[in-house]
Amino acid sequence: MSKSPQSAVDFAIHTRALNLWYGSFQALFDVNLDIKQGMITSLIGPSGCGKSTFLRSVNRINERLGYARIEGAIEVMKRNVYDPEVELIQVRKQVGMVFQRPNPLPISIRDNILFGHRLHSKSKGDEDDIVEEALRKVLLWDKVKDRLKDKATGLSLEEQQKLCIARLLPVKPSVLLMDEPCSALDPKGTEAVEELIWELRGEYTILIVTHNMAQARRASEECIFMLMGKVIEHSATEEMFVTPAQAETADYIEGRYG
Amino acid sequence: MFEATALNRRNDRTQALFRMLFLLMTLVLIVPVLIILTTLIVKGGPVLSVDFLFTSPTDGMTAGGIFPALFGTIWLVAVALLVSVPLGVAAAIYLSEYAPDNWMTRVINLAIINLAGVPSIVHALFGVGAFVIFFGFGTSILSASLTLAIMTLPVVIVASRESLQAVPHAFREACWNMGATRWQTIRKVVLPNAVSGILTGVILEVSRTTGETAPIMFTGAAFFLPFLPQSVFDQTMALSLHLFVVSTQVPGVPEALPYGVALVLIAMVLLMNSVSIAFRMYLRGKKKW
Numbered sequence: 001m002s003k004s005p006q007s008a009v010d011f012a013i014h015t016r017a018l019n020l021w022y023g024s025f026q027a028l029f030d031v032n033l034d035i036k037q038g039m040i041t042s043l044i045g046p047s048g049c050g051k052s053t054f055l056r057s058v059n060r061i062n063e064r065l066g067y068a069r070i071e072g073a074i075e076v077m078k079r080n081v082y083d084p085e086v087e088l089i090q091v092r093k094q095v096g097m098v099f100q101r102p103n104p105l106p107i108s109i110r111d112n113i114l115f116g117h118r119l120h121s122k123s124k125g126d127e128d129d130i131v132e133e134a135l136r137k138v139l140l141w142d143k144v145k146d147r148l149k150d151k152a153t154g155l156s157l158e159e160q161q162k163l164c165i166a167r168l169l170p171v172k173p174s175v176l177l178m179d180e181p182c183s184a185l186d187p188k189g190t191e192a193v194e195e196l197i198w199e200l201r202g203e204y205t206i207l208i209v210t211h212n213m214a215q216a217r218r219a220s221e222e223c224i225f226m227l228m229g230k231v232i233e234h235s236a237t238e239e240m241f242v243t244p245a246q247a248e249t250a251d252y253i254e255g256r257y258g
Numbered sequence: 259m260f261e262a263t264a265l266n267r268r269n270d271r272t273q274a275l276f277r278m279l280f281l282l283m284t285l286v287l288i289v290p291v292l293i294i295l296t297t298l299i300v301k302g303g304p305v306l307s308v309d310f311l312f313t314s315p316t317d318g319m320t321a322g323g324i325f326p327a328l329f330g331t332i333w334l335v336a337v338a339l340l341v342s343v344p345l346g347v348a349a350a351i352y353l354s355e356y357a358p359d360n361w362m363t364r365v366i367n368l369a370i371i372n373l374a375g376v377p378s379i380v381h382a383l384f385g386v387g388a389f390v391i392f393f394g395f396g397t398s399i400l401s402a403s404l405t406l407a408i409m410t411l412p413v414v415i416v417a418s419r420e421s422l423q424a425v426p427h428a429f430r431e432a433c434w435n436m437g438a439t440r441w442q443t444i445r446k447v448v449l450p451n452a453v454s455g456i457l458t459g460v461i462l463e464v465s466r467t468t469g470e471t472a473p474i475m476f477t478g479a480a481f482f483l484p485f486l487p488q489s490v491f492d493q494t495m496a497l498s499l500h501l502f503v504v505s506t507q508v509p510g511v512p513e514a515l516p517y518g519v520a521l522v523l524i525a526m527v528l529l530m531n532s533v534s535i536a537f538r539m540y541l542r543g544k545k546k547w
């Protein structure tokens with residue numbers, strides 16, 4: 001099932017005693033996680049359990065909120081992203097993010113794909129190849145190859161979300177964070193995007209927050225269950241859904257709260 | 259079943275009454291506008307001609323055209339814009355995109371709102387003190403335009419800031435997450451999407467500036483000048499002041515002349531307002547999110 005090329009001991013994300021506060025409210029408590037490279041890991045838990053907060057602290061998008069304070073460390077590819085010497089722009093390049101609502105920029109499909117690339121590279125020569133490669137990777141090339149100059153905002157939500165994934169790829173990230181990437185999509189769109197995410201595993205480490213238990217079960221290899229800012233359980237997805245180790249996990253999976 | 263009750267009928271009557279009342283008030287509102295416009299067109303229309311627009315006043319301003327005043331107004335507004343737009347847009351970008359939400363930002367915002375409320379005659383006196391005397395620009399186009407610029411700044415800032423903030427936050431997040439700096443985000447995404455709103459605000463400001471009289475009266479506009487200004491350090495005539503002068507200060511002006519001046523002034527303002535509206539509609543049609 002897993003086509004992860006690395007041995008299981010390679011961790012793309014490694015956190016140590018991660019605590020996070022929004023003002024005086026503590027949102028994360030001593031989060032210690034090892035997220036395996038090249039795998040799809042899903043984060044589940046009831047609303048407000050801290051799963052989005054955790055996701056958003058990996059690429060440091062949280063710190064835009066002046067009142068978020070963090071302690072501990074998050075290592076991405078063995079480097080603590082909160083190290084003062086780390087350049088934020090490099091973190092953002094390495095860790096791409098996909099949002100709940102597809103947010104293509106109101107420019108052409110082609111310009112969307114090239115947006116990140118043009119920020120970080122001055123060479124213009126291979127732009128056509130970059131666009132094709134990225135769109136092929138998200139299974140969108142055949143659909144849009146004849147209208148690359150059209151506005152991206154005119155695509156269907158499913159296509160928009162795929163485009164939002166595609167435009168991360170030219171920047172060559174190693175980690176993709178997805179914050180409920182399918183919740184704005186209809187069932188068919190959800191299926192298509194899940195399929196795409198599944199295709200991308202191995203090449204990218206994917207961390208996906210979801211409210212949809214079935215999605216976590218279908219589309220992830222490892223699963224993390226969080227509750228009230230704490231990690232309750234982290235195991236292989238199949239294992240968690242069949243034989244959860246903790247009572248809270250079992251209760252949540254069976255829909256007794258959340 | 260379904261027949262109206264007495265209560266229904268009473269409610270219907272009340273409803274009709276209020277509808278009429280509000281319609282009447284709306285009509286009352288546009289009546290003065292219509293009266294002003296028709297009066298101006300009827301009384302001022304006959305003096306309008308190409309000559310009127312492009313010749314100088316003659317016979318102690320009781321005859322001739324309005325060219326120096328028209329020319330001067332365009333100068334004053336243009337120089338004022340050159341100052342207020344870059345300054346105002348820059349301030350709006352700072353306030354919308356960079357400023358943290360703290361007491362200093364709040365003080366700045368409060369200051370801008372208060373600046374907008376300062377009466378124009380106070381701006382005029384400030385202009386005299388600051389530009390004419392302190393900076394030594396004398397009574398000149400420069401002093402008058404700077405005064406106008408200060409006066410219009412708050413509106414430029416508020417309009418620009420609002421159009422910047424109307425750009426969806428998701429666009430900014432998308433950029434930041436691809437490793438764009440704040441400035442790259444502003445330049446490539448936020449500004450291009452806000453520019454229609456900013457321009458609309460600017461054009462509306464132009465139309466307001468065109469009609470202002472008090473701020474330029476003491477700072478750069480002249481009663482009558484036999485020549486056109488050669489640089490921003492010269493005085494100039496201006497339409498708004500000219501209207502005031504020919505209506506009240508000069509004896510023996512034929513009745514139609516001030517009406518003609520007023521008509522030109524109001525036509526300029528209406529023209530710019532319509533350009534602004536058309537422009538906004540055009541750009542709205544083009545963008546969609």
